[in-house]
Amino acid sequence: MPGVMGTAPGHRRERRGSFHVRTGVAGKRVPPSTVLAYCIGAIALLASAGRTRAPKEFCLGSFWCISLTPVAYKPQGVKYELHTLHVDAKAVTDGDTITVYVNMANHPESGDVSQEVHKAATEWTKARVAKNCQRADALQKIILDGGYRQVPNTRGEQVLAKKYRIRLRGIDAPESLMPYGKEAKEELVRLVQGKTLKISIYDSDRYGRLVGDVDCNGVSVQEHMLKKGLAWHYTAYDHRMELSKWENQARVSRTGLWALPDPEKPWEWRKKKRSGTV
Structure with a gap:
């Protein structure tokens, strides 16, 4: 040239x-x-x-x-990511569902928060400092009615946050009344309590929960639960081979629920419960 x-x-x-x-x-x-x-x-x-x-x-x-400028890998089908505030133990419903809060300052929908809610959040903080409980309660109602709430961050500061229920994509843990249902919940609490999570959102289910892959400090929560033998690969909704592989590892070693002679599938148990045969 x-x-x-x-x-x-x-x-x-x-x-x-x-x-x-x-x-x-x-x-x-x-x-x-x-x-x-x-x-x-x-x-x-x-x-x-x-x-x-x-x-x-x-x-x-x-x-x-x-x-070349480095680019972040984004799995196919991911709509957006959520980065949560620290998870409380009470936020874990069972072995495959978590309630999380996301700071709206770091939220992909931060621009959707109304000026009224933003103003109420600012004034609410001032009212609390001034110990004006009546004013603080009125402002808190505006925040809650808008679908948000004030939640402490890592520094103990109150931040405007949104609440989400997350369904772990591709797995189905035993229900609380099933064998290993309690153990599944306790293991999920142990893993995520006090941690911040990165959640890749793919879809929502009929119960209004967001369906996503959950990362806890670099650990795939679904992989962890499957390898511990505390969840099934939910093949009706997810066909990823790696989930079947992780489940099979627990089966072969008879870990968790696979120690049972004939463990019942959670979706079949729920079907029986709906029909009144449980």
């Missing part, structure tokens, strides 16, 4: 922040076939960057380098 290939050794010229040419020997020209091969490789690397967290630079041989 005229004006580029003849640069001094080691000199790098950026091309719009994405492509640049690096020469190893002054004045050396790259054969057209080599340029074509580098271009094809560049396209492949750019395509792969959409699937992985790319490094800052890819180099093809000693001549062509591609600078």
Whole structure:
């Protein structure tokens, strides 16, 4: 390429922040076939960057380098992510359902909060400091009616938050009255209590719960519950092979509910309960 290939050794010229040419020997020209091969490789690397967290630079041989901005991997089907405040033990309903609060300042729908609610939250804090209980109660009603509430963050400061019920995607834990129902809930409490969670939201169910994958400090909560033998892979709604693999590991080792001679599936137990045969 005229004006580029003849640069001094080691000199790098950026091309719009994405492509640049690096020469190893002054004045050396790259054969057209080599340029074509580098271009094809560049396209492949750019395509792969959409699937992985790319490094800052890819180099093809000693001549062509591609600078790429790192991109976060987003699984197919994820609508958005929620980053929760610390989870309270009382927030765990059973082995597959958690109630969480999300700080609206870090929420994907933060722009949807009305000015009335924002103002009420600010004034509520002032009313509490002034110990004006009547004023604080009136402002709190405005906040609650708007679908929000004031919740303490990690520093003990009251922040405007929204409440969500989360259904762990792809697993079904024993109901509380079933064998290992109590153990499943206790294990989930032990795992998430006092922690902040990252939740990838895929959908909502007929009960108004958000359905998502839950990450607790780098640990997949679904994987944890399946490997502990405290949940079934809910194959009617999720066909991921890794969930079947984790469940099978617990089956083979007879961990948790798999120690039972014939463990009952939660969805079949619920069906019997609805028909009055439990």
